Amino acid sequence: MNMILSPIPWLLVIPLAGAVLTMLIPLNWRSPASMFGLLTQLLASLLLGYQVSQYGTQIYAMADWQAPLGIALRADGLATLFILMSSLVATACALYAHLYLNLTKRGHFWPLLWFLWASLNGIWLAADTFNLYVGLELLTFAAVGLVAFASDERSLEASIRYLYAALLGSMAYLLGVALLYGAQGTLAMDSLAETWHWGPTNQVAITLILGGLLLKTAVFPMHTWLPPAHGGALTPVSALLSALVIKASFYILLRFWVEFEVYRHLPSLSQLLGVLGAGAIIWGGWMALKQTHLKMVVAYSTVAQIGYISLMFPLLTAENSEASLMAYHGGILMLLAHAFAKAGMFLAAGNLIYCTGKPDLASLAGMSRYRPLNIFAFGLAGVSLMGLPPSGGFNAKWLLLQSSFLSGQWWWIVVLLIGSLLSAAYIFRVFAYTYQETEATDSFRRPPITIELIALCLSVASILLGFLSIWPVNVVSLPGPFMEAMP
């Protein structure tokens, strides 16, 4: 399709151009330029959403260079939903960062944000396994840079740990891709799926790729790099990392899992992923309950939520197509609800820390009287994370529960229930601190109302998702290569 008419190239070209431009222009021009960029990204994502829902899967070859040497981009329903999700969440976080950071910090934030955005869009749209690798690596560099951005000892340590874990993960992925190419002589997802055969090479390759991606998604027990990185970063960065960055490697995992029909051939591996997810739910919830710092509670809650999302793997079985479809919808809804709720929760937590000036839970005393709006935002996000109705999180959990019933895997129901109890416990524990009244006279800093409203908007979005669930479900069910490979 023509470059001017299709929004797909703009989703890559504008963030990349933005990253380079915002590095070159003077500090005080960077924010206005980025605001313009945000607007174009939102427009391009909406246009893509319209085109894909009207005309089906869109394919685009960059600069008319055809595969294998050229870069092919593909937007199906799943990719489009992720584009929309990342555009909305990243815009909210960017606006928040603009208000939250000072001029110099803000100036250095924009190039990293644009690199992050470009690599996210690159991953959502990639049609071949090597572009996915490049996207993953670029994403890692931008994310590590953003973690180190807080420029204190703790965040530096976290960023080094994060970088090493991520590098190991992407190297394993690249090795897997090399083996796949050696076995099948192609890198494109479509032709790999067509010529797929379960030889020993492909099995080793898939194992390496899964291992690498699990490490990068921080699936239990490979999650240890996540809490310090997400909890120690600056607030808008934490929100971006938890809401979007870990979803990228998960998205690749899901694509491999379904498009190459791994679920059909290795059902025991599905159960293993489910066990890891269950471990994450319980361990993440338990650790969140024991943290003394507010942002660490939220970071460990991310570990637990990744567990919920991983529960869709054992439920995607070849035997029961109805249960599999429900699990797919439930997992995607969970992912979407988590993106909005966790971004909202991190921003609300950041506002509370901004007020008290201290990161620990004990200094939250009296907050629910002083900043009710903020506590409300935190609570709404909590409702979605706990899975109380009406919220996106509730619908997602409901679908996962029903899928477990239908496919007769009752043990995941137990895990889901324990997980909900644990998440209720760690969220209400934070609330308990905010209702305490202490004798000490405290001096609170008042945050601007705008940053409180941004947090509230994201949390409200996660609740609204409960009423609008049918829309994302319809988008991800649009026909395409992904849906054809579903059981």
Place this chain on the structure above:
Amino acid sequence: MDTNLIFTLGGIGLCGLGLFGFIYHCHLLRRLIAFNLIGNGTFLIMVGFAQRGQGVTDHVIQALVLTGIVVAVSATALALVLIRRWFHLKGSTQLPEDDAS
């Protein structure tokens, strides 16, 4: 023995060595070098294994390895900046928990 097979076996050996070093060493620079070993091993496997039995040079693989090298160089540069900053702040070449071992 086929040269491509030698490349592949060499690559596997390098990957194994690198992985061992990555896990065994605590010194941040040594870990970084170990990561580079894994990377080079992967590129050797790409060149050797992916081209075996074709007789002609595969341009796609050359493009991939070139891109991979660029990415690995950037990764190394980023890691070096972080390690240097860490050294300036703490005067240590290891991360805290690794000090004990």
